Amino acid sequence: RRYHSEDPDEKAFGGRVEIRLANGETIVDEIAVADAHPLGARPFTRPDYVAKFRLLAEPVLTADEIERFLDLAERLPELTPAEVRELSIVAAPGVLASAPAPKGLF
Template identity: 75%
Template sequence: ADAVIAWMLGGPDREYAVELPEPGERLRSIMESYTKEHSAEYQAQAWIDLARKLHGENPALTDPANIESIVLHTSHHTHYVIGSGANDPQKYDPTASRETLDHSIPYIFAVALQDGGWHHVDSYTPERAAREDTVALWHKVSTAEDEEWTRRYHSIDPAEKAFGGRVVITLADGSTVEDEIAVADAHPLGARPFAREDYIAKFRTLAEPVLEEAEIERFLELVQRLPELTADEVRQLSIVAKLGVLATAPAPKGLF
């Protein structure tokens, strides 16, 4: 039809072939989903995991006094969208909004390197972003486009496609620490591909502040029986927030 979506996809005469699985065939696309373990832009996932690894291997890297510079050699997309190639001063601003910080790989890498992990709330608080030693380390982090990582980012081969890069940390004494990561740990080809228990743990972490424990258990019991649910049980695949949560949730007013 001559509609908006048709024109967005190339015009009303454009045709697309979508492969659908045969009955019983493995659902490849679902199984190859790029899961976000961390609450940040997807291109930051692998970098958080690499920072976590370096934190455990070399705690001295968390002190900005020991660091001369940190350069993340990465894809065109990462460099120009969430890296220093964006030429966006807010990506280095400790008063920037959460929405800006979660698209700042210099900030994300610095915090993950210091903390040895990432928290969906604590890693973004104004207090965390303004910490003096964090700001000092953060401002030593930059990105650089690497042709090979750009090529791998655009590869259509799942075994080659990459979202990470190589880090070169130059220490104050002139020595360097180098490491690299291609995909996030939670990626199907990563160090720790997300499994059912990881999804459940992530759901619990996000749900516990807003749902009662009984509601969490009820929902999890249902979704883990998804293929066999009755029509009535499917209608129960929603959640009820703790008393008072919705009333205190920040939300813009609608038209009415």
């Protein structure tokens, strides 16, 4: 129900994990909402999202590209159509060439 909800205060993407150990024991845990969700255990604030973006982007984007993108994203409501088109990111030199070819999703 939460997954398909149109109410942003209710919509959530929780998760369930089930681990079967070598001794046959099974450990199961489930959360209804991600910790970072507004209803989660530790809701993200804007600085949290920026920090997460930086953490994930640093291995594949240059510092200048990270700052360029964040500057545009912070000004999203006032961007011109031309600036909106600049929201795409450009990988750091050599990143794509050194990446293994994907085998697909499954």
